[in-house]
Amino acid sequence: MNMNSKRDAALDLLAAAGIWRSNYAPPLSRVLWRLGFNVPPPHFSSFWGNFVLCGTFFGVAWGAAWWLFETRFQSAPLVATLLAACGAGFFFGLCMAAYYAYGARKHSIPRWHEFQGIRDGNSQT
Numbered sequence: 001m002n003m004n005s006k007r008d009a010a011l012d013l014l015a016a017a018g019i020w021r022s023n024y025a026p027p028l029s030r031v032l033w034r035l036g037f038n039v040p041p042p043h044f045s046s047f048w049g050n051f052v053l054c055g056t057f058f059g060v061a062w063g064a065a066w067w068l069f070e071t072r073f074q075s076a077p078l079v080a081t082l083l084a085a086c087g088a089g090f091f092f093g094l095c096m097a098a099y100y101a102y103g104a105r106k107h108s109i110p111r112w113h114e115f116q117g118i119r120d121g122n123s124q125t
Contacts, residue, residue: 006117007033010041013115017107019043028057040112042100051097059089 014024024041032039042050063085070076103109 006115007038007041009117010044010112010115014041014043014107014109017109019103019107023103028053042096043104043107043109044112044115045100046111047097047101050100051093053093054096055089055093057089058092059085062088062092 011025015021024043026042029039029041039045039053042054045053063081066084067076067078067081070081
């Protein structure tokens, strides 16, 4: 099965479960899909996959923004910036991974490798 059609079927399943589009297709996932990366929607990913993806993205983005804005007003040591970025990324990744794991369990969303991607409504797993 084509990755895009499987992803489309997964997005249909998440929409039918009543999950908001901004939650099942967050901006980071949509950007990665447009760039050609075949990442599953977050509810279908593992806890650790979501932890690493969300935490890394947020830690890098937040650390870069903080370093850029902080150095304009006062000189912050690079080590402090890196530690703060790692801490922020860790905490954000942990929270987002827990959120997606809870949503997947609540709505009985299968793991990506278990999902067949049939869009006819008869069998989604």
